[in-house]
Amino acid sequence: MKDRDTILKRVRDGLAETPERTPYPEYDPACAVMRQPHEFSSLWELFAWRMKSVNGVPLHGWNALGDFLRERALKFGYCDPEYTEAIAAVCGSLDITERFDRNDLDRYEFGITAAAGAIAETGTIVLTDAATRPRLAALAPWIHIAILQEDDIWPDSPTALKRLGDDPSVIWVTGPSKTADVEGILIEGVHGPGVQVCCVV
């Protein structure tokens, strides 16, 4: 408590001499929305184009996801209970589990969880604590597959900020985990997924 009062007093004293305090500027947050190189016929089109540009994998429909899982010859992974039936229907050969064991992180080739939304402007997937469960299943496996309802693609980041709601952990994901710390060379898959998929259903 002592430090709190000291700091706030120092701040007040420090500001006392300010002749003119800068007002909060009136502005439209749309000024931070980037322009796109050309027109897109739908939010999905823009989202998919943007997501590809950051090395993400956008898929449309369960069948496309089934093809993806087969092409990669995936065998075992976690799936949110909400989607196990749909996954089994398009890729019967998979061994999927609804349990994610934190002590065996590297056994899971992929994690399939829900996304709460997406930002078309930047090709970003929005994860929330309430929708994306458990946190580690969307983070630890090499491949993360986010399942998104097409209606939940929002146009831009100011819109997404308005939808933060009261969730304690909203995460915007723009492409796979990456670093350029070593000699500026781009490497994907540092601590998080090396492959980031979003399947719109």
Add this chain to the structure above:
Amino acid sequence: MKSTKAYPTRQPVDRYASDLSPSVQESVYNASKLKTEARVDALQRDFADPDANRRLAGAIKQHTLDHLDTYLEQAESSLRENGAAVHWASDAESANQIILGIMQRNDCRRMVKSKSMVSEETELVPFLEKNGMEAVETDLGEYIVQIDHDHPSHIVTPIIHKNRQEIARSFEREGLGAYDDDPTVITRRARDYLRSKYLEADVGLTGANFVSAESGRIVLVTNEGNARFSMAAPRIHIALVGIEKLVPKDRDLSLFLSLLARSATAQCLTVYTQFIGGPRHRTQRDGPEKMHVVFLDNRRTEVLSGDCRKILRCIRCGACMNVCPVYRQASGHAYRGVYPGPVGAVLSPLLKGKEFPELADLPKASSLCGACNEVCPVDIPIPELLLRLRNRAKHEHVSLAARGTPSMGIWARAASSPGAWKTALSAGRLLNVVPHGFLNLSSPARAWQSSRKLPPFRGGAFRKWMRERNPPKNGVPSPDRKSEPDS
């Protein structure tokens, strides 16, 4: 320190520059140059008037600083509403004690750390280790800095001064596998090793890129995902935050995030942007049960009351160091503080308080070319602030700052007259090609010049755009014109 003898009048920054191995100098020069070019491309491509956004962001930050008392109290109550405990630390020692106390009360022994410059300022890791705790850096670059007992040389890319061979040797020494300098192998090894650390840890410590006073949300950006992991495995989250990190409202975040990502790494958005509004959701299995936020002063209030308040707008993007000819030559360690480059030349001496003279030479380690101001996403007039600090050093008769620099008069005149400024800018280039003997330089000026090879000046783009574009939109108050040397 061989060169100290040869050039007795030179500044410490120059000595660092000439003592750097060619490979370090090359790493730093190439990486920072590439980043500057990518940044300009990204902004120009994506926005009709990137300069207006920069000035707008500067005005929002300035407004926040000018009303910091109100916003701090608002942030405190929003954070509490979110279920976070709020602590206040007037200095580094008190911040470290608070964090140690939280760990002890909760029976914690192990911490995983996401990148945080503020924790470098308080020297948190050595403090915790001395008190029997384990603290592991999880950002790849910071991890390498930690195992090498080194210091970060850049605020965004901490190991910009190392090449892959050095890193591979360190990994071999640490028992992470046989020598292999393939960056992919290096990264995979760090991934595997650090996973075990996340799972063992009781506490995840992060900084904050922004805190929204309105909602109490802590905003964090990382590309690697280490901050996510630090908040998915451990049961306690501690955020150590400088009091200047506030922004008024959630709606301000898209502007700041878009500028930060482009200025730091030329991305449209950083890979992971986290908005943290408290401990985990009741339906969530992973993640912290408790959240603590520590607000740190550590002389920021002193800076706030002085004539360099604008430096507190800084959002730590690193663009000013990437563009700075002196940084490119000297690398980050020459600045001998937590914050290198132009921002560090202003901030580090100020954060020293009474020991200001120790770093009083830093404000002189600049050619005042103005490039740092032009790239700064919050429009900080760094050259103007450097001049104020030079003045302060002069008034306080600080000998270190007076050593080996061309007389103040030249700089003062150049900076206050547009014509002289432009001449100085192009002369900065000329100095590289004209044989030194032809230049009638005073001996300090020659010593100053002998170790500097200025890259071609790449600034000016923003000034050009500004002239070519329409007048500022969005009702942004006009910026402090004094800071524009050629206006």
